[in-house]
Amino acid sequence: xxxxxxxxxxxxxxxxxxxxxxxxxxxxxxxxxxxxxxxxxxxxxxxxxxxxxxxxxxxxxxxxxxxxxxxxxxxxxxxxxxxxxxxxxxxxxxxxxxxxxxxxxxxxxxxxxxxxxxxxxxxxxxxxxxxxxxxxxxxxxxxxxxxxxxxxxxxxxxxxxxxxxxxxxxxxxxxxxxxxxxxxxxxxxxxxxxxxxxxxxxxxxxxxxxxxxxxxxxxxxxxxxxxxxxxxxxxxxxxxxxxxxxxxxxxxxxxxxxxxxxxxxxxxxxxxxxxxxxxxxxxxxxxxxxxxxxxxxxxxxxxxxxxxxxxxxxxxxxxxxxxxxxxxxxxxxxxxxxxxxxxxxxxxxxxxxxxxxxxxxxxxxxxxxxxxxxxxxxxxxxxxxxxxxxxxxxxxxxxxxxxxxxxxxxxxxxxxxxxxxxxxxxxxxxxxx
Amino acid sequence: xxxxxxxxxxxxxxxxxxxxxxxxxxxxxxxxxxxxxxxxxxxxxxxxxxxxxxxxxxxxxxxxxxxxxxxxxxxxxxxxxxxxxxxxxxxxxxxxxxxxxxxxxxxxxxxxxxxxxxxxxxxxxxxxxxxxxxxxxxxxxxxxxxxxxxxxxxxxxxxxxxxxxxxxxx
Numbered sequence: 001x002x003x004x005x006x007x008x009x010x011x012x013x014x015x016x017x018x019x020x021x022x023x024x025x026x027x028x029x030x031x032x033x034x035x036x037x038x039x040x041x042x043x044x045x046x047x048x049x050x051x052x053x054x055x056x057x058x059x060x061x062x063x064x065x066x067x068x069x070x071x072x073x074x075x076x077x078x079x080x081x082x083x084x085x086x087x088x089x090x091x092x093x094x095x096x097x098x099x100x101x102x103x104x105x106x107x108x109x110x111x112x113x114x115x116x117x118x119x120x121x122x123x124x125x126x127x128x129x130x131x132x133x134x135x136x137x138x139x140x141x142x143x144x145x146x147x148x149x150x151x152x153x154x155x156x157x158x159x160x161x162x163x164x165x166x167x168x169x170x171x172x173x174x175x176x177x178x179x180x181x182x183x184x185x186x187x188x189x190x191x192x193x194x195x196x197x198x199x200x201x202x203x204x205x206x207x208x209x210x211x212x213x214x215x216x217x218x219x220x221x222x223x224x225x226x227x228x229x230x231x232x233x234x235x236x237x238x239x240x241x242x243x244x245x246x247x248x249x250x251x252x253x254x255x256x257x258x259x260x261x262x263x264x265x266x267x268x269x270x271x272x273x274x275x276x277x278x279x280x281x282x283x284x285x286x287x288x289x290x291x292x293x294x295x296x297x298x299x300x301x302x303x304x305x306x307x308x309x310x311x312x313x314x315x316x317x318x319x320x321x322x323x324x325x326x327x328x329x330x331x332x333x334x335x336x337x338x339x340x341x342x343x344x345x346x347x348x349x350x351x352x353x354x355x356x357x358x359x360x361x362x363x364x365x366x367x368x369x370x371x372x373x374x375x376x377x378x379x380x381x382x383x384x385x386x387x388x389x390x391x392x393x394x395x396x397x398x399x400x401x402x403x404x405x406x407x408x409x410x411x412x413x414x415x416x417x418x419x420x421x422x423x424x425x426x427x428x429x430x431x432x433x
Numbered sequence: 434x435x436x437x438x439x440x441x442x443x444x445x446x447x448x449x450x451x452x453x454x455x456x457x458x459x460x461x462x463x464x465x466x467x468x469x470x471x472x473x474x475x476x477x478x479x480x481x482x483x484x485x486x487x488x489x490x491x492x493x494x495x496x497x498x499x500x501x502x503x504x505x506x507x508x509x510x511x512x513x514x515x516x517x518x519x520x521x522x523x524x525x526x527x528x529x530x531x532x533x534x535x536x537x538x539x540x541x542x543x544x545x546x547x548x549x550x551x552x553x554x555x556x557x558x559x560x561x562x563x564x565x566x567x568x569x570x571x572x573x574x575x576x577x578x579x580x581x582x583x584x585x586x587x588x589x590x591x592x593x594x595x596x597x598x599x600x601x602x603x
Contacts, residue, residue, distance in 0.1 A: 068545075072515055082545035084516040113512045118505035120497075168591050169551055171560075215541040216569050251508050286567065303591075305559065329601065393601075431601055 044392045047360035074250065076103045081173045085109040085215060086252065090178040092426065093327035095344065098381060099153060100181040102245055107252055108158050108179065110287070111212040111223020114272055121248060121256035126240070130207075130277035133198030140242055140257055146196070147188035152237060153378035155346045156181050157317050159265025159293050162422035165412035168303045170419030177322055177426050182344065182379045185260050187241030190276075191234045199230070199278055206233045207283035208259060208270035225285025226267050226293065230278070232315070237262050237377045240273065262377035263348040265293050265314050265420070282313070291417045302415035311416065316348030318423040319408055321355045321382065321400030326428055334391050334433035342383035345370065347402035354401040355382040359394050362410065391433030399425040518543050530584030533577060541568065547589065554586035 070078040070088040078088035088107040095104065117124055122141030129135040138146070158179035160172045173179075194203070207227040214221040232238060239260045242249065249255045254271030261268035267287055277283075287293060291308035300306050324343040345352040351373065356365035368384035388394060401407045412422035473481070522535040524544050538547060552560070561578060564570040573581060 070515075073511070080545075081549065082543060083518040084541075084543045085546075086512075086516050113516065116505035116508045118502045120501070171550070171552075171556075174549055214569070218569050221569060251512065305555070331601075429601070 044390075046390050046392045046394070047363065070107075074103060075107075078104075078106065079176075079178070081175070085111060086113060087173050089173075089175055090181070091327065092176065092178050092322050092428075093324055095178065095180065095322055096324040096342070098182070099184050099245060102183075102247065102250055102253075105181045105183065105244075105253060106158070106179045108173070108266060109212065109223075109252075110267075111214050112217070113252060114211045114213060116251045117211075117256055121242070124256045124274075126257060126273055127275045128193055128197045128278070129275070130279055131200045131203035132194075132278055133200060134196075136193070136197045138193075143188050143193070143240060143257075144242065147192045149186060149188060150239070151184060151186040151243075152239070152375050153182055153184050153373075154237060154239070154260055154262035155377060155379050156183065156260060156262060156266050156269055157320075157346075159267055159314055159317070159420045160418075160422075161317075162320065162412065162424060163419040165422050165424040166302075166415055166419050167411070170415070170417060172419045177320065179266070180320070180322070180346070180379075182346075183244050184246070185239055185241040186243035186246070187239040187260065189236055190238045190240055190259065191236060193240060194230075194233060194276075194278070197278075202280040203278035204230050205279045205282050206230065207277040207279055207285055208268070208273065209275040209277070209285075210254070210258075210270045211272035211274055222286055224267060224270075224287040225283070226265075226270070226287045227277075227279065227283025227285065228261065228264065228268050229282075229315075232261065232264060232268075237375070263316055263346075265317065267293060288313075293418075293420060295414055295416050295421050299414055300416070306417055308417070314421050316350065317346075318421055319345070319347035319350065319352060319400045319402035319406060320423045320426075321345035321352070321398045321408065322426055323357070323396055323398045323428050326396065326430060328428045330428075330430050332430060332432045336391075336432045337388050338385055339388065339396075340383070340385050341368065341396070342381065343398060344379040345382055345400040346379040347400070349377075350402045350404060352380045352382075352400050353403050353405070355384075356399050356401075357384065357386055358397040358399070359386050359388060361395065362397060365399070388432060392431075394430050394432065396428040396430065397425050398428070516543075518545075520544055524548075526588045528584055528588055530580040534581050534584050537570075537573070537577075537581065541570070547585070551589050551592040552586070553591060554582060557585045557589075558582050 068080040070080040075088070076090070076094055078090055078094075081087040081089055086107055086109050090100075090104050090106045097104070122139060122144070124140045125137060126140070126143070127135065127137045158173075158175060161175050161179035162177055163170060163172055164174040164176055205227050207225060209222060209225050212223045213219060214223045240257060241260045242257050244250070244253060249258060254269075254273070257273045258271045259269050259273050259276075282288065289308070291306065291311065293314050294308050294311035295314055296306070296311050298310065322343045322345070323341055325341060326339065341357060343355070345355050352370055355368040355370050357368060358365050366384060366386050368382045371381040373380050382400075386396070399408045408423050408425040410424060412424045414421065520539065520543060522531060525531050525535055525547075534547075535544070538544070558578075561570075561573050561582065565572050
């Protein structure tokens with residue numbers, strides 16, 4: 001009992017030291033430390049010998065202290081990361097649906113949430129201007145009647161999803177893996193609208209503007225205004241959307257009109273969209289340049305200072321898989337030996353070729369079945385089963401592989417000051433017995 | 434026969450007048466003492482129907498407008514409440530500089546953004562410049578800057594993995 005408390009306390013107070021003590025110099029989990037860790041968990045760790053050095057059991061790697069919960073009508077009890085700006089993450093086990101229900105959509109705001117548009121939504125206006133022959137100023141009603149309306153299942157993922165896995169910790173919201181959604185979006189293709197405006201040869205990048213005020217309330221300052229290369233804007237899955245899962249888009253998700261730029265950082269899916277400017281050069285609004293949504297080409301020392309001048313903008317998000325039918329921290333009856341598993345996987349602009357699950361810290365892997373996506377840029381369902389040899393503490397490691405053969409790493413790679421594009425594999429701790 | 438525009442207009446007006454007279458005259462052509470109202474003309478019927486339709490559409494538009502406005506107001510208030518956790522200073526750990534940090538750092542955002550962070554003193558110091566240059570915070574200089582940055586560095590140093598409670602230890 002005394003030992004149990006001391007180990008817990010050690011991890012809470014000084015995880016680095018606890019880690020060194022528990023793993024020893026060669027990184028293997030040893031005698032008394034192993035016993036202590038088992039005691040602290042209240043279970044044996046059957047595959048302890050295979051635990052890679054420096055990796056704590058997922059259940060111990062995290063400091064004590066509960067995470068606050070979002071309490072809001074129309075939203076599930078998401079993990080509340082901040083009230084102002086309002087930011088909330090979907091727990092992985094709430095992402096089991098093929099089409100993410102509205103109440104389970106994660107929330108990320110960069111500024112204040114604007115007042116809800118009180119007039120007829122069909123009168124909301126959006127401008128297309130800049131390097132075009134015929135600037136457009138269209139109502140939502142005109143968008144809907146003039147252009148082909150399409151409905152697609154599209155992933156939308158925060159550029160910082162997975163950030164909490166970075167060591168040392170970076171700036172930014174400390175997302176686990178739940179800043180992802182796969183809604184059914186209805187809207188018109190941005191491509192069709194840009195074509196109607198007659199883009200000039202110099203229309204090489206976009207810049208997006210929305211109605212959300214800056215956090216300071218300063219109206220001359222956009223909360224966020226990002227842009228992308230024209231090729232991404234012209235993809236047939238990049239939409240100006242006005243419905244989510246058959247409903248008008250909820251206020252917190254951009255009512256009545258937003259961009260959906262699937263597979264790229266969510267900040268390119270501008271909410272409360274009212275203007276798109278076509279430009280000869282990359283956009284320069286808040287959220288562009290420096291270390292914002294940018295990652296090193298030449299990896300930098302984790303924790304070092306850098307102004308991002310040599311970084312590049314994130315384009316496609318990296319491959320990621322989630323286990324969605326067993327929650328992290330689930331306790332199962334003694335004698336449980338077979339687990340049916342399922343989840344989703346996606347890979348930005350690419351597709352997912354394989355998903356594997358390990359119950360022994362990566363020593364062996366079971367291949368899961370992966371379905372095709374119903375349309376491009378939708379996430380893919382995977383399912384399968386694993387066997388457990390005994391009762392005890394296990395971690396289910398979920399690892400997806402993209403269509404280029406690139407796998408999720410054990411640890412978040414390519415550390416960058418604002419913590420983007422981390423895709424360490426998901427780890428779900430379970431306790432049998 | 435060819436008519437000038439004026440003649441056409443005049444003729445049209447006479448015809449319309451005639452119709453109107455007919456329409457208004459119709460009841461008068463009957464015995465006033467008759468108990469039953471005469472059946473309305475197709476013209477009157479059509480007019481009444483059009484008026485009723487217009488009134489219904491107006492009422493519907495008014496109703497939709499006030500419903501939208503009420504929804505918008507309720508939604509705006511609801512979201513304002515969610516964004517305002519009503520924090521007081523003691524949400525931050527006690528220490529020298531807490532008062533100044535709470536006063537200067539909660540105009541734009543709640544303290545969650547501070548409490549979720551863990552940085553070295555240098556990184557906290559850099560962040561003050563970022564907040565001023567990119568986010569419009571009033572510049573923080575001299576003693577007050579030292580006080581604020583010292584407080585932040587002491588109470589929010591780097592941690593290993595800042596998220597989630599251990600699911601099996603509590």
